[in-house]
Amino acid sequence: MRLKIAFPAAVAVAHAFFTSAFAFDARTAKGLLRLDPNMRLEQVCDLAAMERIGKESAEFHPDRAKSDVITPPNHLGNILKADGAAFRSGRKWRRFSFTCRATEDHMKVIAFDYSIGELIPESKWDDYGLWR
Template sequence: MRRLACAFALFFCSAPCSAADRGLAATLQRLEPETRFHQVCDIETMKRIQAERGAIRPDRMVIDAIRPASEAGDTLSGDGGAIRSGGKWYRLAFSCRASTDRMRVLSLSYRIGGAIPEKDWERYGLWR
């Protein structure tokens, strides 16, 4: 279910802004709260990294590739995420605080780590 929701999120992130906002909100509302929490944090993290226009230009993200993220109240955090850019996967650590309805990110911090060796991709459920 999370991978399907991620596909929706990626589609809406590339659509025109007003259509994306309405469509994404409707899609997110249909998800169970925990999945919605993950997706909202996924989407916002990718948007912010893309906005930086640095060397990392993500096209995919797996919030719990290496290790599950942990929830504490309205905060989702972890150091076992992965983000793909230029055909390579990189480690990702993050902390994301969302609204109680899980529809908005209130605060976000992240750190992009080193590249994940291709030999480890299958083990972590990553793909080309």
């Protein structure tokens, strides 16, 4: 089982994202600025994933996205490549991969490409740190 340390600022930012229907307000921006640049990039790209998949698919309505579920993402300056990502929609987790390019301060996504994969069996959720 993979354990992940949750930083209070990251948890606060994620909570603001998920409880405000993806609203990016001043409080969220302030929370993001407290994160280290790599964590900020992951948070902003995870939010972009939920927004894009939700807008572009009638089948999926993501309420969570994580760039580091199956494998850690690759940080390449202002680009995040996540081949082992997952999103939750309809209480089910699904694999996906994406490439996300952000502004230099990692506060805004300027390009986002993704590919949706297969369902993650519930029997694997604990191994990946996923939840219902």
